[in-house]
Amino acid sequence: MSFYPGASGDSDDDGDDLTSGTRIHVRGDGHSRIRVAGRDMNTSYFVSASSAALVALVGLVILLGMWQPWQEEAAAGGERDRVGAAIGSDAPGGTPTKPVPYPEPPTPSEEDTQPPAPEPTPTSASPTPSPPNAIDGAFASAVLGTCLNVYDDGWGKLSHHRPLPVDCGANYAYSKVSMVTTVASNCPQGAGQRGWGHVNADGSTIALCLDRVFAVGQCFPATLTRQADGSFRSEGRLFSVWGCDRTQVPSGQNAIMVITAVLDSGNCPQRSDRRTFSWPVFNGGDTVCAVQQRN
Structure with missing residues (x-):
């Protein structure tokens, strides 16, 4: 059978x-x-x-x-569900369900397969220099022989906070650089002279040694004191420039003097209408002659 x-x-x-x-x-x-x-x-x-x-x-x-x-065929179909579009069911007539696939390892990208780039080697780049300070530059440019529109304002302060170079032939060239050094105490301190110190932004120091540029017709404040014998003792603020037409003087002063002559030797010319005074300047190198201004 x-x-x-x-x-x-x-x-x-x-x-x-x-x-x-x-x-x-x-x-x-x-x-x-x-x-x-x-x-x-x-x-x-x-x-x-x-x-x-x-x-x-x-x-x-x-x-x-x-x-x-x-069942093998169904199992094969279920396996295809994980990678394809086939759908299996848990029981005949049941609702089709799609098996949850196992997480596949991510496919390495092209970047992942490349060797890591070497770390950049730090370089000792020079720091970007700060823009130059205007005042530092003004002091640095005031070399020996530079004439400036700078003077004592009559109150013990300079007229400007930085050097202002001008033509030495101008009538407002009131001072001249006679030496450049590091500190003002190195400058001569006689009549008609002054040291002007400055601290740069980087901490370094500079000082300009200034000589007053005297000219006939300029005025400056002074103190006149009558002595017992009838003579006068005069103390002038020779580095100051004062308006000749002004009616007031700085505190402690009582006269406005107008320059009549600047001599490198000899005696000041005398006038019949008023007393002439003289002041040695630049450690005796020159003499300033002046009379009291009358308003």
């Missing part, structure tokens, strides 16, 4: 196709021949032919229950 559901392919001695499918052949000699998916499975029986057929049928059912090729 033979039983074969859906067999196809090669044939056995009876002409049957034995390549694939399931075939059960029960023979009268007490043996049975079962062929599943092209493989032979032989067994013996000791029951009647009808019982043997029943046993073979039960064995087939058990074998198919263990093999379940459709």
Whole structure:
């Protein structure tokens, strides 16, 4: 007796196709021949032919229950769900569900596969220099022989906070640089002279030694004191420039003097209408001659 559901392919001695499918052949000699998916499975029986057929049928059912090729196909389909578009279901007639895929490791990008770039080597770049300070530059440019529009304002302060170079022939060239040094105390401190110190932005120091530029017609404040013998003692603020037409003088002063001559030697010329006073300047190198201004 033979039983074969859906067999196809090669044939056995009876002409049957034995390549694939399931075939059960029960023979009268007490043996049975079962062929599943092209493989032979032989067994013996000791029951009647009808019982043997029943046993073979039960064995087939058990074998198919263990093999379940459709589950392999469904499993293959479920695996495709993870990478493709196929969708499986948990039970027949159930709502289709898509299995949650395992997280795949990220594909390395081109940047990840490249060796890391070396860290840039720090360079000792020179710091950007600060813009030059205007006052520092003015002091640096006032070299020996430079004439300036700078003088004592009559109150002990200079007229400008930085050097203002001018033409030495101008009538407002009131001082001249006689030496450049580091501190004002290095400058000569005689009549008609003054040191002008400055601290630069970088902490360095500079000092301009100035000589007063005297000219006929200029005025300066002074103190005149009559002595017991009738003579006058004069103290003039020789580095100051004062308006000749002014009616007031700085505190402590009582006269405005107008320059009548500047001599490098000799005596000052006298006038008949008023007393002439003289002041040695530049450590005796010159003499300033002046009379009291009358308003």
